[in-house]
Amino acid sequence: MPKIHKSRILFEDEHLLAVDKLSRELVVRGKGEMQKLPLLDFLRQIYGPDLKALHRLDYETSGVILFAKTKECYDQAIEHGKFFDDQSGIKKTYVAIVGGRMTVKNGLITKPLPARTDKELLESVTKYSVLEVYANASLVEAEITSGRHHQIRKHFASIKHALILDDEYGDFKQNRRMSQSLGFKHFFLHARSINFKHFITGKPMHIEAPLPKNFILVLNKLRKRA
16 A cells, blocks of 8 residues: 655645645646656545545645545535635635745735636735845745735746746746756746635645655755855
């Protein structure tokens, strides 16, 4: 029977499972070739075929990911709109390394973004604060209550501070220089915590995932050069 390291289990009860997703780990199967089994498929070998992912994180994004262990939990979270409803009260907090020295220490990014299922533009808000500033990058904390596709990546790119090493929304030439300097090829975005009411019990929940070692390593490199 396969096992997952106990340090990656952030919360578990009868209905709900929270796991610390690794960077460069798929949550569910995609269209392309897979180098290793997606997280959902791996966990189903442990928890059974009824386990379902309640949301997604990008391949390169690490941090808190929630799974429903029971149909009741899944229905309450998804079918009854308690997870993706913008008015649900769910708050997700991320940390990211963005390009450039951010001079505005706190702010709101309110650029409307497309819905996940169509091209309709919807209200989208990212609240951010700057935690540290380096020579040519900044560490930011971002809070979102909506969950548009690539919301944080798109929003920071819209204010000219795209995530470092994010070739989809950032500057390719700058990213190549940064990659050679830091020794990494992927962006750094971490889903640090999620606050919500338990979908079955209604209990207030706060689940948090520690920063990955590589994230800390890059931060230390940037601090030495600041």
